[in-house]
Amino acid sequence: MGRALARPSSPQWRAWRSQTVVTLWFSALLAAAMICLLVWSSVRSRARSLAVHRAHGFSPFRRHGRLLAVVAALGGTAPLIAFFGPHPMAVPDIPLMRAITTGLALAAAFALLAWPAAVWCERRPGARARSAGGSTVRHRLEGDVHGSS
Amino acid sequence: MARPEAPTTIRRTAAPATPRPRLVVSDLYAVRSGRELWRNVSAAFDAGTTTSIWGPSGVGKSTLLACLGLLDTVTSGTITLDGDELTRTRGRTRRHLHRDVFGFLFQDHGLVDDWTVAKNLDVALVARRVPRRQRAGRRSAALRRVGLDGVRTTKASRLSGGERQRVALARLLLHEPRVVLADEPTASLDDANAEMVVDVLRAFAEGGAVVVVATHDERVITASDQVLELAGTGLHEAR
Numbered sequence: 595m596g597r598a599l600a601r602p603s604s605p606q607w608r609a610w611r612s613q614t615v616v617t618l619w620f621s622a623l624l625a626a627a628m629i630c631l632l633v634w635s636s637v638r639s640r641a642r643s644l645a646v647h648r649a650h651g652f653s654p655f656r657r658h659g660r661l662l663a664v665v666a667a668l669g670g671t672a673p674l675i676a677f678f679g680p681h682p683m684a685v686p687d688i689p690l691m692r693a694i695t696t697g698l699a700l701a702a703a704f705a706l707l708a709w710p711a712a713v714w715c716e717r718r719p720g721a722r723a724r725s726a727g728g729s730t731v732r733h734r735l736e737g738d739v740h741g742s743s
Numbered sequence: 744m745a746r747p748e749a750p751t752t753i754r755r756t757a758a759p760a761t762p763r764p765r766l767v768v769s770d771l772y773a774v775r776s777g778r779e780l781w782r783n784v785s786a787a788f789d790a791g792t793t794t795s796i797w798g799p800s801g802v803g804k805s806t807l808l809a810c811l812g813l814l815d816t817v818t819s820g821t822i823t824l825d826g827d828e829l830t831r832t833r834g835r836t837r838r839h840l841h842r843d844v845f846g847f848l849f850q851d852h853g854l855v856d857d858w859t860v861a862k863n864l865d866v867a868l869v870a871r872r873v874p875r876r877q878r879a880g881r882r883s884a885a886l887r888r889v890g891l892d893g894v895r896t897t898k899a900s901r902l903s904g905g906e907r908q909r910v911a912l913a914r915l916l917l918h919e920p921r922v923v924l925a926d927e928p929t930a931s932l933d934d935a936n937a938e939m940v941v942d943v944l945r946a947f948a949e950g951g952a953v954v955v956v957a958t959h960d961e962r963v964i965t966a967s968d969q970v971l972e973l974a975g976t977g978l979h980e981a982r
Contacts, residue, residue, distance in 0.1 A: 643855045646854075646863075647866065648841070649812075650842060650866050650867060650870040651838040651841030651843070652842075
């Protein structure tokens with residue numbers, strides 16, 4: 595093997611960890627806030643989309659979107675490969691790869707949070723009866739009878 | 744709570760000479776949140792006819808429609824279509840029924856606000872496995888049929904209530920269901936839009952579909968072949 599592998603006990607690993615631990619904590623906090631915000635903003639739309647797809651006979655896989663499934667799978671496996679694979683330091687030491695790994699992990703976290711939330715919304719008895727959910731905003735333009743809700 | 748008066752004008756058009764029951768419900772019973780919604784709900788909905796289900800608010804008309812369309816479950820009872828029991832269907836069979844048999848017109852239109860009109864319509868086309876190159880033509884034809892043109896790229900959230908209902912109608916036309924279940928389809932629509940909704944529902948019935956409408960609207964009731972009143976004790980003929 596051409597280059598020495600960095601092990602968790604090596605100085606190289608400790609240096610990298612000390613430089614990045616604070617940044618990582620802040621990043622994690624910001625990411626968590628961002629994910630919560632994204633999940634919150636997308637749940638309604640996704641729940642309605644799921645309900646509409648269900649009413650038209652789509653399978654669960656197609657309802658949830660193939661692309662998001664791929665993102666979740668990649669996002670779930672990429673960090674594992676990066677940190678626990680045969681070359682643990684090789685991937686994190688390359689900034690681009692680190693960014694991609696982090697991005698995929700965030701996407702996976704988003705997907706893993708958003709989906710159960712949306713499915714929960716869709717499965718609520720009231721949501722099922724009304725099926726596609728209602729818009730809270732009523733637009734009274736042409737076609738509406740003014741004065742009615 | 745005052746019960747609304749029963750509609751006074753019910754026009755019945757001639758039913759087929761030998762009505763063939765298509766959708767039959769027997770002894771449906773529903774409990775929601777520990778409260779009994781209705782029981783002993785039995786009825787037959789014939790192909791080629793429009794049935795209005797009328798009743799006071801909160802009696803469970805929407806829930807009954809959702810149960811008929813297998814979007815919700817009944818506590819007990821059976822729903823059959825052409826003799827096949829649907830109540831216990833699951834998975835692939837149920838998806839097939841939603842894809843090819845049942846079509847819904849929701850009170851809130853059932854559109855995804857963040858999607859364009861075209862994308863909302865595509866749901867029905869993709870469900871029916873219409874090839875991509877045919878979709879644009881079909882979308883345009885359906886939108887023309889409901890009097891909407893030039894909104895293909897408009898987001899659903901930007902449409903008025905009447906326009907949203909017309910998009911939902913266009914989606915129903917593209918879906919071509921054998922059983923149409925419409926929940927208050929004319930609520931908050933003006934006369935012109937309500938008339939269009941009624942026309943499309945009548946067209947579905949004339950094409951051989953079973954059409955069941957939950958409504959308070961006399962414009963819909965007068966255009967129905969059969970009017971049933973839903974009460975806690977069941978479905979009854981409303982004169």
